[in-house]
Amino acid sequence: MKTNFKKIATDGVITQNPTLKLVLGTCPTLALTTMAMNGIYMGLAVTFVLICSNVLISLLRKLIPSQVRIPAFVLIIATFVTLVRLLLDKLLPDAYEVLGLYLPLIVVNCIILARAESFASKNGVIASATDGLFMGIGFTLALTLMGAFREILGAGAVFGITLWNFQIGFFSSSAGSFFTYALFIAIFSLVSSTISKSKRKKLSRLNGENLTAEV
Amino acid sequence: MKDQNNKLSSFFNSVWFRCISVLLVLTVVLSSTLAIFNDVLYVSASERTDRALKKIYGVIPNYTTLLDVDSLEDGINKTVINYNLDADADFEGAINKIYVIGDQNGEHDELFQSVGFEGYKGGSITLWVRVKYLSNGNKKIEQVLLQEYDKQTLMSKLNSAFYNRFLVDVTNAYNDGNLFTTASGKGQFSNPVSGATYSANAGNNAVNCVVAYVGGVQ
Numbered sequence: 001m002k003t004n005f006k007k008i009a010t011d012g013v014i015t016q017n018p019t020l021k022l023v024l025g026t027c028p029t030l031a032l033t034t035m036a037m038n039g040i041y042m043g044l045a046v047t048f049v050l051i052c053s054n055v056l057i058s059l060l061r062k063l064i065p066s067q068v069r070i071p072a073f074v075l076i077i078a079t080f081v082t083l084v085r086l087l088l089d090k091l092l093p094d095a096y097e098v099l100g101l102y103l104p105l106i107v108v109n110c111i112i113l114a115r116a117e118s119f120a121s122k123n124g125v126i127a128s129a130t131d132g133l134f135m136g137i138g139f140t141l142a143l144t145l146m147g148a149f150r151e152i153l154g155a156g157a158v159f160g161i162t163l164w165n166f167q168i169g170f171f172s173s174s175a176g177s178f179f180t181y182a183l184f185i186a187i188f189s190l191v192s193s194t195i196s197k198s199k200r201k202k203l204s205r206l207n208g209e210n211l212t213a214e215v
Numbered sequence: 216m217k218d219q220n221n222k223l224s225s226f227f228n229s230v231w232f233r234c235i236s237v238l239l240v241l242t243v244v245l246s247s248t249l250a251i252f253n254d255v256l257y258v259s260a261s262e263r264t265d266r267a268l269k270k271i272y273g274v275i276p277n278y279t280t281l282l283d284v285d286s287l288e289d290g291i292n293k294t295v296i297n298y299n300l301d302a303d304a305d306f307e308g309a310i311n312k313i314y315v316i317g318d319q320n321g322e323h324d325e326l327f328q329s330v331g332f333e334g335y336k337g338g339s340i341t342l343w344v345r346v347k348y349l350s351n352g353n354k355k356i357e358q359v360l361l362q363e364y365d366k367q368t369l370m371s372k373l374n375s376a377f378y379n380r381f382l383v384d385v386t387n388a389y390n391d392g393n394l395f396t397t398a399s400g401k402g403q404f405s406n407p408v409s410g411a412t413y414s415a416n417a418g419n420n421a422v423n424c425v426v427a428y429v430g431g432v433q
Contacts, residue, residue: 060241068234072241079245083252090256093266 003127012134019142020188024110028102029143030177036159039147041095043140045084045103050112050132052080054120058128061121073116074107081106111139142184150180260285263362264312264328267343271326271358272316278326281313296433298424299332306394307332308424311341322350328362329424334417338366342421346385346429353386354429359422364414372411373418380406381422389430395419 018024025046032038053076057064064072085103088096096103106112115135120128148158154171156164170176226232264283268275282292299307308331317323327344334340345358359381364370381395383404388394393403397416408415 064237065230065234067230068238072238075238075241075245079249082249086252086256089258093258 003124003130005127005130008127008130009134012131012136013138013141014192016135017138017142017188018111018114018135019139020185021192022111022114023185024114025139026181027105028109029146030174030181032099032102033143033146033150033177033180034154034172035151036144036148038098039143039145040140041092041099042102043136043143045088045095045099046106046109046111046139047133047136048084049077049080049106050115050136051129052083052132053077053112053116054128054132055125056080057116057120058123058125064121069117069121070113073113073121077112077116078107111135146180146184149184150176264314267328267360267362268314268326271343271345271360276316278314278316279319281315281325282310283313284311296424296428298427298432305396306420306423308420310424310428313428323348324357325429327425327428329421331417331419331421331424333413333420334364334367335369335411335413336366338364338417340364340367340414340417340421342418344381344422344425346425353384355384355386356381356422356425358382364417367411367414367417369411369414372408373414377406377408377415377418380404385426385429387430388426389432394423394426 016022019029028042032042056076057073081104085096088099088103115131119131150171152158152163153168154176156162156167171180265275268278280286280291282294282296284293284295286293296310298309308329310327310329312328314326315323316326325346325348327346328341329344330339330341332339341362341364343360343362344356347355347357349355359378388404395404395406397407397412397419399405399407406415406419
């Protein structure tokens with residue numbers, strides 16, 4: 001079967017965006033989006049784990065008995081999360097400090113286990129790696145945009161660069177994170193439903209034209 | 216004999232044997248890989264010290280080591296200074312590292328890595344405390360930086376305001392009985408944090424160790 005890479009890419013970033021469409025991995029999304037940079041750090045860590053675990057699970061998918069697939073997947077994911085922790089502590093100590101408790105919690109991030117179960121265990125290595133990459137990009141984009149929004153309104157800055165002295169403290173608080181998340185989900189749903197409606201209209205118009213031509 | 220061979224063959228072909236062997240092999244291979252990476256990516260105590268120095272001073276300055284419990288070099292004091300046995304002191308903590316930056320006879324900095332105990336769930340907080348020794352003999356806390364913590368769950372409540380309240384002159388603080396405390400109104404240096412009293416207590420204890428050291432309890 002031929003792999004549709006374009007579909008995998010659009011699924012990961014738009015149609016099945018893990019954060020805004022599937023509402024997975026909400027714990028780091030709510031806790032770490034106080035700054036845009038935190039979103040990038042978390043997104044990159046998750047992307048690395050997604051790609052590596054997807055590749056390994058895809059490689060071993062015929063060897064792992066289905067009865068023990070979940071513990072095996074968790075074992076593989078936990079290994080890559082530990083590796084990310086070691087890498088960040090050594091190479092990017094600031095990111096390691098910022099992510100703190102949420103870094104080891106990647107092990108139980110639903111996005112990674114869901115992709116392992118629903119995609120990597122049924123598809124080839126290259127397709128699984130691509131899926132991991134684009135799911136990671138979708139997650140990173142959502143977290144970075146939400147982080148930038150909250151940082152601009154809550155701290156008057158973006159990526160640590162001060163823009164103005166105006167700040168709304170609410171957006172830096174926990175309540176602000178829930179509000180921002182809900183707002184982003186609403187906007188995303190609105191935009192994606194508008195696009196799909198216009199696509200459907202275009203398709204039905206084309207079908208109508210074809211029917212007229214046939215008649 | 217044939218029956219025994221069949222039994223053996225069915226044992227090795229059984230699902231549970233496959234399940235256990237796959238999990239075992241995975242565990243062994245993955246943990247061995249992690250063990251290798253753990254050694255390759257190990258961050259030594261001196262590397263962590265250099266990172267803290269860089270954070271505080273922007274660059275790694277020239278320094279003299281007065282005390283370093285993690286030091287591997289000979290001739291360096293490695294004895295931790297404990298402050299939990301002092302009956303008069305109302306705090307529990309220890310100093311693990313002391314570095315002198317600048318000329319010890321003139322104006323200079325002393326950088327302390329101190330641990331404050333009695334935090335939430337009996338945990339601790341480790342801080343870097345930079346004390347400036349002025350030419351007129353006064354000693355002032357210039358900067359307090361968090362290094363690490365253990366068992367504390369509300370560290371985000373210890374914001375910059377908490378750390379900034381430590382930045383005071385501590386020349387005679389210990390002898391005058393002025394220590395940092397979470398009780399409002401008790402002592403001169405009241406530093407409470409609403410909702411994270413135990414963690415604040417551990418933070419105060421860490422700085423109190425330095426105040427005691429500067430006050431002559433060494």
